[in-house]
Amino acid sequence: MVDIIESLKAGDKRAAARLITKAENNEKEAFEILKKLYDNTGNAYVIGITGPPGSGKSTLTDKLVKEIRKKYNKKVGIIAVDPTSPFTGGAILGDRIRMQDLSLDEGVFIRSMGTRGHLGGLSKATNYAVKVLDIIGMDYIFIETVGVGQSEVDIVKTADTTVLVMVPGLGDDIQAIKAGIMEIADIFAVNKADRGGTDRLVAEIEMMLDLNPENTPWKPPIVKTSAVSNKGVTELLDAIKTHKKFLKETDLLKTKRISNIETEILKIVKEELMSLITQKENHDKRKRLAVDVYHKKIDPFTAADCLIKIIKGG
Amino acid sequence: MNKKIRVVIAKPGLDGHDRGAKVIARACRDAGMEVIYTGLRQTPEQIVETALQEDADVIGLSSLSGAHEHLFSRVCELLREKNAEDILVIGGGVIPEDDIPALEKAGVKKVFTPGTPTKEIIEYIKANVKK
Amino acid sequence: MFDEEKLKHLRNAKHEWYEGLYKKVTQKYPERKDKFVTGSNMEVEPLYTPLDVKKTDYLEKIGFPGQYPFTRGVQPTMYRGRLWTMRQYAGFATAEESNKRYKYLLEQGQTGLSVAFDLPTQIGYDSDHPLAQGEVGKVGVAVDSLQDMEILFDGIPLDKVSTSMTINAPAAILLAMYIAVAEKQGISSDKLKGTIQNDILKEYIARGTYIFPPEPSMRIITNIFEFCSKHVPKWNTISISGYHIREAGATAVQEVAFTLADGIAYVEAAIKAGLDVDEFAPRLSFFFNAHNDLLEEVAKFRAARRLWARIMKERFKAQNKKSMMLRFHTQTGGSTLTAQQPDNNIVRVTLQALAAVLGGTQSLHTNSRDEALALPTEDSVRIALRTQQIIAYESGVAETVDPLAGSYYVEHLTDMIEQQAMEYIEKIDKLGGAPRAIEKGYIQQEIQDSAYNYQQEVESGERIIVGVNKFKIQETPPKDLLKVDPRVGELQTKKLKRLKESRDNVRLKQTLEALREAAKGQSNLMLPIIECVKSYATLGEICDVLREVFGEYKPSVSI
Structure with a gap:
């Protein structure tokens, strides 16, 4: 175990990959290691990318990460979550396909995860994977959620900034998604904005935001993007940075993280109790x-x- | 403990025939495995890096373009360089019987020729994956 | 088509036969299976009668060869006039080696050339590109520049042969090279006959040798349509291909549906680019697969012809009857070949070739028995060509037009395939057309589902493949497979180096820059590409310029 800890501190990717697996497999050793290295966490900034299927989350993530690598030379971890089949327990983890240019970038680590029966858009071990990537020195960590439905609310409890990706022309999703999901967005990305219906979608989102003027000091910006042709990516990244700055300056980052940690503790307790039962x-x-x-x-x-x-x- | 076998299914080189790779990917999923599909046109370097980051137990390579000797061997070579020979490498596609000994010598543990039932491949993986 | 009164009698008689004799016998001797299906899983009845084609109006739905809706064939005399073009797809290693194979095939009585390119060429990389490692000359010939093309067609008069080139993303460049070679032979481009595959949509769907994103790709394709209608009038500007869609696992119905949906997209793109439908549509050609279910395949070809004629006439208001004709090349099904007992493949290929001929193909490639193992040897290629010649000269099926017309079963199947393909096309229309349906992964998903079902049927033994899951024997591995010289890559790299040292690099730069400017604008790209080619720009250099302007396609894959 000492070896692994040293490897991780040195940023060893293979050790990190193995530790994530152990956490996914619920091996006690994983949690012992995470306990020992907990001091090394909390440095990475965590960004959630969520939205309906087909909205282009992976491509957008790919472009954002490339921009970060090019402009700021910061290290980036990516966790992409895909659904596990409830019938067979197997999963096809295919988000990587759209990020393959990044696979040889020394400063990038991509990990695909199956939900393994966990609801809420992430897998149970996603949280632990974030910690592992944090420990090996990733400056930014992107989490791409499953994106299958409307219950993708786990992400806000894990990410510092949550980007909700939407596309014009997916039907009346705004109405459908409204309940519960719109509130999680710190930033809206209207992707595939070279298509018709973009302005209407933007107007609809704006209207909704105006209708819910909860007294929050942050009004989620709406950024038009076209990930495929690399348009609006810089603007989206700027919006993320602005949000980060805002959270830091208002001390909301601390409040948010403490609240997230509280949720995490509760989860661990629940887990333990369930396993006792x-x-x-x-x-x-x-x-x-x-x-x-x-x-x-x-x-x-x-x-x-x-x-x-x-x-x-x- | 709920260990799942993680498989990287990869198409090295420029060959675009992915019917077989996709059928195998589905069959592995239906056998309860987690399958990371890399898509087309992957270099051996990309495949190995993917397998390491994904902590794969198995790499399945498929090629129908005749470039298997170069590409499969290179994958095995890179795995050795990274001290990751414990990852089980298997291959398939249009591969003449004559080429198999050389591939096995290079480190490909098993080559499945056309017509192999997916069940046989699944069973092979289950029996040979290092725990 | 039939007398109402007689049909009534027939209905009663059939009912009587079914309830009586048939049931009695099947109770005692049950049929082999509970359910019989075609190769594509369409249910098959024990018996077909005029009742199954009673709604088929002969004049409207079947008609006469050479006349709308062309169900019976596109020419009035079909093979009584001229046999189909026997065209074996070939090419490997270097241009020199392939040139030898072409001359051999022409000597053996082949009537058209069909060029296979290696993967780096198909994806627009020169032989010295890092991604080309291990791939040079493997699945076809390596062409890096006009120089290779000159060697490839050395001693072959281009006004005497028709040449089909399986090239898609860089089709414009290879066509430009062909035109340039012809010019050197003193042959003007209006005399050239042949086909470029040039079908990018099926690359996204099934074949995988794409380079650029859909939009610029469609532009290049319409540029070719426009250029050829003026300068290369006898050239088939596209071969809209179901072949690879079928190889990827599609059913016969899906093959027809997705191919024609792609065809619709090309026609729409060309019309949108301002071309008149009757100006380019006569040069559209198709490329289909032939699998083992003989009668279903025959019906498939007939249904595709009828459906395309209707689409061109009704949807696109074509006036020229040539615009409505679906002319097609057929290749026998590569995925049906087995590595086990490879000689059995000769029989499979015979059945498939027969289906293509009975289905009225314009040209045919028959696969060689050893292609599930490696590239075919010369012996195997000869047997494959002889298979076509035996069908042509000995079987008798070429002596009359569309001999299976009027078979209750075949006509019924033709109707069914047409109807089910139309349903798919309507669904694709609703999704916004083929390019959008591809982007959404719909078409790929449908094909993958079929491929997976098929595999499961084979593994469960529901579907029998002789020599694979039944009638197996112990075999010794086949010997004498063709092996491509591994030094081809080195050879090509050396050639490239010499070329780059000897050409006029100033002129080269000018032509490449002119292409870049043209690509950024709206003008037709063919002329600037021809200029690049003539200045001996390499395929990779030309594609790189276009990559910089257009970007590269990134697939969205779902399994």
């Missing part, structure tokens, strides 16, 4: 309790109390 011996007790409830010996509320007592006692 699903332990073999508890499993048997649970079964017995269920039988008792069925026979009306006790009610489900009392049964739950019993279970909690067992866990507490255990």
Whole structure:
């Protein structure tokens, strides 16, 4: 373990790749290592890229990262999440295809992850992967979410800046996406802006933002991009930097990160509790309790109390 | 522990025939593996770097253009340079039987010729992947 | 087509036969399978009768050869007038070696040339490019500059042969070289006959040798249409290809549907560029696959012809009947060849070639038995050519026009394929046309689904492939496969070095800059490309200029 820790501190990519795998596989060792290296985290700035399928998230990420590499020569990690099949447990992780130019860039690390049954647009281990990339010295970390539906809200709890990518002509998604998802955006990117319907989409987003004038000091900007022809990428990156500056100056970055950490702790606790509940011996007790409830010996509320007592006692 | 086999399916070189690669990718997914598909026109350097970053257990190479000798061998060579020979390299495509010994010597663990059932490939991977 | 009263009798008689004799027999001796399907999974009934074609109006849907809707063929006499062009796709290693093979094939009675280029050439890289390593001369001949093209056609009079070139993204450049070689032979471009594949959409869908993004690619294609209509009038400016779509796993219906959808996109692009439909449409040609399900394939060709005629007439209001004719080249199905018991492939190729001829093809390439293993040897190529000659001269199928017309089954299948392909085309229209459907990955996804289904059917034994999942034997690996000299890459690199030292580099620079300016503007690119070629700019140099202006295509892949 000492070796791995040293390798990671030295920025070894293979060690990082392996550690991410261990975290994905829920191996205890991974968490022991992360404990030891926790001091080395918190330096990277984390950017979430989310949006519906076909909105061009990967291509946009590719272009943003190239811009960062060219202009600022900062190191960038990319985590691309794709859905795991609920039937087979397998996954095709294909986001890399659109970033292959970056694969030989020494200052870039790309990792694809399957959701492995986790809902919310990320995988359970995405958070840990962020930490690993942070530890090996990545200055920016991009997370590309699954992008399949409307429940991609995990990203705000992981990223410092969240970019919501939308495209004109995907139908009435604005209406559909509105509930819950629009609020997560710190920045809107209207991609494929060389197409008809762009101005209408921008107007719709503006209207929505005006309708929800919660007293936030940050009004999400709307940036028109065309990732394929590399238009608007500089502007989008500038918007991200402006948001970063804003968060730092207002100290909101700290507030946000503390809140995210709180969520993370809660998650770990939940995980632990769930694993206690699903332990073999508890499993048997649970079964017995269920039988008792069925026979009306006790009610489900009392049964739950019993279970909690067992866990507490255990 | 919920270990999943991670497979990089790659098309080295300029060959655009990806039917086989995609069928294998799907078959691996349906067998519960995580498949990283690289797309077309990958250099051996790109493929190896991808496999390292993705912590792949397996690299599956497919070529139908006759450039397999150069490309497959180069992938194995680069893996050795990076101390990553533990990654299982397998290959497929239009590969004459005569070429197989040289490829195996270069480090390709198994070459699957046309007509091989995907099940056989899946079983081979499952049996030979290093834990 | 049939008397209503007689149909009624027939319906009753068929019902009686089915409920009586057929059921009685099948109860006692069940059929081999619960469900019979074609090679493309269309369900097949035990029996077809006039009832299955009762709605088919003969004059309207079938008609006469050489007349709308061309179901029976594009020429009035078909093979009674002239046999199809026997055209074997060939080319490997250096221009010198390929030139020898062409001369051999012409001596053997082949009637047209078909040039295969290596992958670096197809993707616009010179032989000394790092990405070309290991690929030079492998799947075709390496052409780096006009010099190679001069060697390739040395001693072959270009006004006497028709030449088909399988080249897409850099088609304009190879055509320019061909024109320049002809000029050196003293032959003007209006005498040149041949085809460039020039079908970029199917590259995005299935074949993978793209360079530029769709928009500039479509511009180059319409530039070629325009240039050829004026200067190379006998040239087929595009070969809209279903071949590779089928190879990638599509069904027969999908092959027709996606190919014609691509065709529609080209016609639309040319009209949008200001060309008159009847000016360029007569030079559009098609390229299809032929698989093993003989009757389904015949029906496929007939359906494609009828459907295209209707699209050109009704959708694009073409007036010239040549604009409505779907003329096509066929190649037998490479993906149907097996590495196991390779001699069996001769039989497969025979069935496929027969389907193409019965389907009214204009030219035909028959694959060689060893192509699942390597490039074909000279022996194998000869057998493949002989297969065509036996069909032409011994089988008798070339003696009358469209001999399978009127078969209840074939006519029914023709109707079904046409109808299902039309449904696909309508769906693609709704998605915004073929380029948009490709961008969305719709077409690729449909093909991949078919490919995966097919593979599963083979593995479950539902679909039998002789020698692969049934009737297997222990085999010793075949010997004497053709191997390309690994030094081809070095040879070409040396040639390039010499060329770059000996040419007029000042003139070269001027022509490349002129091309760059033209590319940035709106004008036709053919003339500046011809100038570049004549100043011995390499293919890679020309493509690099265009890459800088147009950018490169990045695929969106979903599996």
